[in-house]
Amino acid sequence: MAFGFEVLHKDIAGRIGRLRVGSKTVRTPALLPVINPHLQIVTPSELYRMGVEALITNAYIFYRSEHYRDLALERGLHAVLDYPGVIMTDSGSFQLSVYGDVEVGNRETLLFQQQIGSEIVVPLDLPTPPSADRGRAESELAVTLGRIDEACSLVGEHSVLAAPVQGGIFEDLREEAGREVSRRGCIVAPIGAVVPLMENYRYRDLVRVVLAAKRGLSPGACVHLFGAGHPAMLALAVAMGCDLFDSAAYALYAKEGRYLTVHGTQFLSELQELPCSCSVCRSHTPESLRRSSDRERLLALHNLQVTLAEIARIRQAIQDGTLWELVDERCRSHPRLLEGYRELLRSAPMLEPFDRSTKRRFFYRGDESCLRTEVVRYQRDLARFDLVGRVLVSFDGRPAPGFDRCLAFRPPFGPYPPGLAETFPIGQCELPSWDEPMVRAGCRGIAALVRSNPGVTFAVRCEDRWSGIVTEEVPGIEVLVDVD
Template sequence: MFEVRYTDLAARIGRLETPHGSVETPAFVPVVHPVRQTISPQFLKKMGFDLVITNAYITFRHYGDEARKRGIHDIIGFDGSVMTDSGGYQVLEYGSVEVEPAVMAQFEKDIKSDIPIPLDKPTGYGLPYEKASEYVRITLENCKKTLEVVGETDAVWVGPVQGAEHYDLVEHSARALDAMGYQLMALGSPVEVMEAYEFATLARMIARYKKAIPAKPIHLFGAGHPLTIPLAIALGCDMFDSASYMLYAKDDRYMQPQGTARLADLAYLPCQCPVCSSYKLDELRSLPKDQKTIEVAKHNLHVLKAEVDTCKQAIMDGRMWEYAVQKARAHPKLMEAVQLFGGSEFEFMADNTPAFKEKAIFFFDPVDQHRPEARRFRQMASAFKSAKKKLVLFPEGEVHPFYSTRGFKELAKKFPDAQVAAYNPFLGVIPAEISDVFPASHNLTSRLARKIDDYPSFTESLDAFLANNSFDEVIVVADDFMKQAKLKARVEDYHSDHVIDRL
């Protein structure tokens, strides 16, 4: 049902099978209005969108039995895969809908939705814990009733995970839906979190879900901003829907890779999509309102699709970390989320990061010490056990592996009985014997002045390496970075009668 083809961080390129064909993920899923869609679904299909989402509740209220006869694909005029929201958005906006969960479930089955969503009770953002817990309970009851009603089906039913910033409720909701047998999960209530720019909260919501259910595909409701998409993909989200392309266009908001801008504030059209290639800026601004909205919406769709495709290429190239961090620098609140990646709750990001990559990884500044490849190497080096009683530490250069350098050969000749190791602010201690292991063998570090206090992972791995060995003497060629490490005191903590010489 869901096949993963390539991975990097928690990001993955996969294939989701539905009754109307397969959908490659990560996938942006455009929202299509079932009654008055401005941009035709045929245009979306031609652009390359194989999956759209529409509102089953509005379809139910407007079409009724006609929709049961025709099916949702005919109603909206789309021959690809169709996902249907059963009214959860209306519940979030208005508090309730005039339909029972069982009736809605049967309707979604009758209209042959490929990826139907049970009628849930979204928790939103900022809800007191007791109320959020009650909404989770109602959602789980509705989801259980839904499966009882629909029985055997080819559709991929979605388990809506609620709880928002109450992370234990997110985990409880996810585990309960998984136990019911839902094949695809969807993280509910993120829109208000994203509107508040609480991206760190969003990251923790996703991380708590991934802790509970690491393998099943996950959909993120309402993620339709080009800056949010790389963060969501890096954390393992496979699909995300939004009507942002049209809502922004109605407000004359022009999407760009680094954010959005008011059309009136632009001096140029910094894009070469078919829309922007067809108009001069003044021509686009002077179009009649309805036509201008359509053209800007089409441009916005191109930007969103390009963002997803760029993320896919980054996954293929093993560059998802570099790309996600690069995009996060466009807004301080996004960087707050990325800074969390060093915490234990985000260790799952290492699980699907390849052990080896064809291209060198890049180290720029302190945040990069948390990338999975560096963490994995530090753990290996910290556990390295040497039989030798003398340690020589040498700053890593740009030639890899370390044992092939002139510096190593000179040290090995001068200290034939010593354990020789390089050191790097991001990778920690690099024993010569494992300096040909990725990424010690394949990295490029920017030459910047660094404060050791910004690299706690370095001092932690250095301490672990010293504690795991019994060196009688430690000799260090200390660069400016290592001079801050107070290495003499560190060694004496483990071997009180030993001395360090700095060459």
């Protein structure tokens, strides 16, 4: 079967891609809703009409139900679920580890998943929880890699193997796991066992673990973040380079009367308004929704539409090159998401090579913006400027006598020659009144230029209020203070 993953647009480490599965195509980033054949609160054919190009279901649930097992073996998953899109099956290793009363092995589940016509199959990996010590994480990773090896020889031409990246909380193991998965030529790489991190709002650890896996994986791998599907964290996950998500949240939350938003989750019982533009919210009041006999299903439809709309918004942000702005906005909805965002910013030097070179704009949104990939790249590129003689960096761009060259200054980036005034990021950078963090960041650009031109004499011309920051960030530099 023709199978491939093609990246079309990039922003940060996020991408818009095309996952080709035979004659079908899944646009990524994509959300794969989780379907339980016993509880089809929204049917797969409805999902398809909503534009859902792929879904995921659990092979173990089919396997252990005599009714569904026979039906799927006889007619195939697509007919049983009445869904023409791409179907991925999970092996059910999580369910097996929690309540595995029916034994199933790696070989058995892989053959079964193919027999029922799944297009993306998952081996029986060992999902190592974050609490596991290093010894356990290492030995479970070895078992998982062995099962991936076995899977490579068992998966035929009608399916593609999704090879899970495990390693628990240990970044070097996640990196090694990523490398091993890519070395085996696996294109779809789910990052597994991260649900406990997300359930406990450990977004900083999530970012560390995912970026570690990404360091090991080939840039051409289609990365699935297993169990992630809350709209508030999708932008952050895409920015790290995750392409596929799966979510049972829309249905599970609906069952508990919970209403998803891009800012977090609320209880329907506490809402006086329905702050959403989807068809359910615009045709109901909170009261009519609470009283509806169809409440669970309507709430699930809302939850799903909010999540799909967020995926669309993320894709548009990647096209526009405004994903940092969207991540910044989303991650301020919860302090623990903000921790994840700051961890991502700390990793900007690692993300920078993945980022695109020009964008529509750079909106300054506070201190965090100073750490973005565009700033890292600009200051790295400053080292390429070849300068001679006496050089003035003038904060307001006005020259002064006695210098061979005058450079202007744009925080948070740093100095720039007049020729770059219209190019990205200098020309597309929108700033409020200058503040200390952005000027300080810009001064680090001056320091980079000074370091890479040791034979040149530099001076900075600025207002008195910035002179202290300049001498702190660029020690020993001559400062000419504007008196007017």
